[in-house]
Amino acid sequence: MGWWRRLLRRGGRGPARTGPAPTPLEDAGRRDARAHRGRLTDGTDPEAVRAPHSSAVVAALPAAERRRLALELQGRRRRLACTDDDWWAAKALASTHCGWSPPEVAELLRLAVTEPSGRTATSWGRGAERALQLPLAALAQLPADARGPLLDPVRTALTLTAAHHGTGMAHPGRERATIRLRAVLGAHPDLTTLLPPGDPYATAARCGLGPRLYDPGVVELLRLCRQPLDVRPGYRWLGTVREHLEQSKTAARALPALLAAARPRPDDCPDHRAHLGTPNEASVRLLGALAWAACLSGRHKALVELGAALRHHGDADGMSHFLRSGLAALGALGGEPGTGEHRRVISGHPAQTERLAAEQLDAVRGFPAGWDSTALRHPVGTHTAVFTVHPDGKVTLGFRTPNGRLRHDVPAQVRRLHPVQYAALRAQLGHLRRQVTTHVGALSERLHADPGIPAARWAADYLDVPALERLTRALVWQADLPRGPVTGLPAKRRRGTVWVLRDLHGAHHELADTTRMSLWDPRHADATEVASWRAELTRRHLTQPVPQLPTH
Secondary structure: OOHHHHHHHOOOOOOOOOOOOOOHHHHHHHHHHHHOOOOOOOOOOHHHOOOHHHHHHHHOOOHHHHHHHHHHHHOOOOOOOOOOOOHHHHHHHHHOOOOOOHHHHHHHHHHHHEOOOOOEOOOOOOOHHHHOHHHHHHHHOOOHHHHHHHOHHHHHHHHHHOHHHOOOOOOHHHHHHHHHHHHHHOOOOOHHHHOOOOOHHHHHHHHHHHHHHHOHHHHHHHHHHOOOOOOOOOHHHHHHHHHHHHHOHHHHHHHHHHHHOOOOOHHHOOOHHHHOOOOOHHHHHHHHHHHHHHHHHOOHHHHHHHHHHHHHHOOOOOOHHHHHHHHHHHHHHHOOOOOHHHOOOOOOOOHHHHHHHHHHHHHHOOOOOOOOOOOOEEEEOOEEEEEEEOOOOOEEEEEEOOOOOEEOOOOHHHHHHOHHHHHHHHHHHHHHHHHHHHHHHHHHHHHHOOOOEEHHHHHHHHHOOHHHHHHHHOOOEEEEEOOEEEEEEEEEOOOOOOEEEEOOOOOEEOOOOOOEEEEOOHHHOOHHHHHHHHHHHHHOOOOOOOOOOOOO
16 A cells, blocks of 8 residues: 555644655655545546646656656566555556567566566456556557567566466456457457357357457457358468468467367366366367368367367267268378368378377277277167178168168268267278288189188188188088098087088088188089089079189
8 A cells, every 4th residue: 555545544633754755756746646535545546646746746757757657666566466556656657658679578567467586477367457557558659669579577477367277257347458458469259149149159268268268360260260160160260260370370389278168177177177178169160170170270189188188079969060060171281181072181281180180080989988899780879880792792881770770881870979979980890801901812812722721710800700700601612631632611500619621421420620611612522512512502692702613
């Protein structure tokens, strides 16, 4: 409290002062205080205070002395808080031209938003509006082109004016400061629309961005990503966003924070409960666009955060658009661009960036818990995904509906409600196709020269793998038993668990683990046996994956 305020509270009475005489500025402040009507509170607008006597004294001082006094006063107004009673001197210094240089203004701004330890303020303190009075006045005295590099503390202060970061209660001083800070920054008028207060994701994003929230590049990125977009945006939008990210490094560096906000970790936030809840539809779509922006940027940290956010939400209700967009974006960068009208390719990044995208994609669409990676049937909501291995080696994916009908297209319900599971199925489809192609190639080689393998390995590699069983059972095999070679089709006895060979007469021949198994070569058999096996395969409606038996 200034000495003149203490004097006024005593009504001017009391023992005579024994200290030094008041300075001219202190004396002027006393006269301004006497002339002021009303009570000064935290809600009083410091710009509305009249200080004619103090202003006259300050105007008579050299510019260097004015700046020294202002810096000294600002040293007591730190971390966005002010508890002194120097209303009049502050108003006089703020209203008078002091000839500020950019480094001096930077020091004023630094003092306003940091603690004595150097840490940045984390909340809007008591008297914060007054703590910004001198720095903003000094900033306004600089040429416009000199202000740009000094605006980070202003963004910090504006971030903390949001109700989410404090008590959440309306306060006139905070509202006035918001208007003044936004005017200094030229903040985008639709920022509350881009990240609306009250939405859990928007709240977490505001916390994560901090002062970058008001950076023009970040605001433009949010504006671009708020446009109505499909799961796979058009190349025109992709090109615009990529160009913007190349021009605005701040926007590119903000992507990890924007994606990390999708899986909020609010422990360090004073109002952490505001982070909790499900994002609204607009925020889910914003996240979908940010997923593409992350892949366009090629920044590794952004890709890792994208993968983590996708894994965090899995197949959560209401997050379908983000999940589908994120998977498509990672595929476009990681070498799985899609086909036809859905094809999107993100090129021009190093190979290690593409590998990272592919790794994140694989991590997201890994088989859900409880799914057998070798099985050919998997539950997906009310549907059942069915992999079919055809006799010619072709592998297809279908979906059996609740009423038992097999659909060969993808139900909209599966795409919309279970995008991650569907992505896992598509990845598995590719794996099965590669596995079957390799198996058919190996069988083709064995047709011409089969050295044979032990029955235990034959059963494990060729028959116990569901995707290969049907192909293997369509071929005639030869077992070298102690009593001589036997030919037959792989089979299991009723209620049996061990593979045997079933010959033309229906007899089952047991196989030891070490029994040598090889593809039967009809070139070394008589015509009658060949004809008999051809008839047997026809009777069983078996189509062989490789031409073991000639058609004629």
